[in-house]
Amino acid sequence: MDNARAAAAGEGNEMTGVRPGERGQSLSQTNIELRIQGIYDTLSNAEKKAASYFLRNVEDVFNKPISQLASESGVSKVAWVRFCKSLGFSGLKDLKKSLFNELYQTKDKEEDHIVFPDILQSEQDSIDQMILSVRNNSICAIRDTAKLLDPASVELSAKKILAARSVRIFGMGASALVGEDLYSKLLRIDLDVRFFVDFHGQLTYAANMTPEDVAIIISTSGRTKESLEILDIANQCGAQVIALTSFSKSPLAMGSDIQLYSSSPEVAPRSAAMSSRIAQMLAVDVLFSAVARLDYDRAVPTLENSLKRTQPHREQGLF
Numbered sequence: 001m002d003n004a005r006a007a008a009a010g011e012g013n014e015m016t017g018v019r020p021g022e023r024g025q026s027l028s029q030t031n032i033e034l035r036i037q038g039i040y041d042t043l044s045n046a047e048k049k050a051a052s053y054f055l056r057n058v059e060d061v062f063n064k065p066i067s068q069l070a071s072e073s074g075v076s077k078v079a080w081v082r083f084c085k086s087l088g089f090s091g092l093k094d095l096k097k098s099l100f101n102e103l104y105q106t107k108d109k110e111e112d113h114i115v116f117p118d119i120l121q122s123e124q125d126s127i128d129q130m131i132l133s134v135r136n137n138s139i140c141a142i143r144d145t146a147k148l149l150d151p152a153s154v155e156l157s158a159k160k161i162l163a164a165r166s167v168r169i170f171g172m173g174a175s176a177l178v179g180e181d182l183y184s185k186l187l188r189i190d191l192d193v194r195f196f197v198d199f200h201g202q203l204t205y206a207a208n209m210t211p212e213d214v215a216i217i218i219s220t221s222g223r224t225k226e227s228l229e230i231l232d233i234a235n236q237c238g239a240q241v242i243a244l245t246s247f248s249k250s251p252l253a254m255g256s257d258i259q260l261y262s263s264s265p266e267v268a269p270r271s272a273a274m275s276s277r278i279a280q281m282l283a284v285d286v287l288f289s290a291v292a293r294l295d296y297d298r299a300v301p302t303l304e305n306s307l308k309r310t311q312p313h314r315e316q317g318l319f
Helices: 002-009 031-042 045-056 066-073 077-086 092-103 127-148 151-163 174-188 199-207 225-237 251-255 274-294 296-315
Strands: 167-171 214-218 240-246 258-262
Touching (some): 031 045, 045 066, 077 092, 127 258, 151 240, 151 258, 151 274, 167 174, 167 199, 174 214, 174 274, 174 296, 199 225, 214 225, 225 240, 240 251, 258 274, 274 296
Parallel strands (some): 167 214, 214 240, 240 258
16 A cells, blocks of 8 residues: 555655645545555556556546546556456446546545544644544544445345354454454354454364354454464365455455455554554444344344343443
């Protein structure tokens, strides 16, 4: 993603989380921009030139024919078609249609578009600025993830979960926190679900999966060694694999049966997975809601029973 932004910015104008220009003052990016940043490093050199041109000229692309885009970006028309197909579109016309729909949606309030670094460095920066910075990054993560989540993939994932013998959740580090949240939600509607924070524990219940089980692997990068080891085991066992990851051609995304994409807008490693964790939580909430919706008649009574048993403890202040 950083390479895509730097290339779009041009030499001597390194980007810091958004591309330059008027739209660069906005945290809210189009779905297409998010896709480009996710797969940029996997594109061919010619496709990267088309991608960089697109990122610099998003609002102008719609009005230009493919011959002009090819001429101005310095690549062939074929490269533009391949670039569009790499993003999941049938061609430039399909990309333009999607771009038009996104660009002309109702604009959000300007205040939400102010760009701040995630952790302010100067002692002169106020706590008020820090609060606004964290808030805006979280809003960005939520908006962008809502754009990336494919309704058909969410529904298919929910159906697989409900049809499974058991659901087994995997994740390391910050992704483990998200996995534990999903585990507690599915447990409340009485599904057979497994989760353990320790990786050795995850290996144990991964080893005994069958084709009747569903594995949910959570990893923002889709490249962590542990996640890929679990993916390999799940595929060997024939289990259905749902990947919750960022939009990219990562080994996890490419090796899973269903992909649920979340945004990862951190602007520096020191941000400690703050925004990406918020994005993953949104995806988990959407997935859980879809499961409960499809199994409404059974899910509602189990949720009521859970509430009934835990309510006395809440009233006594034990929770």
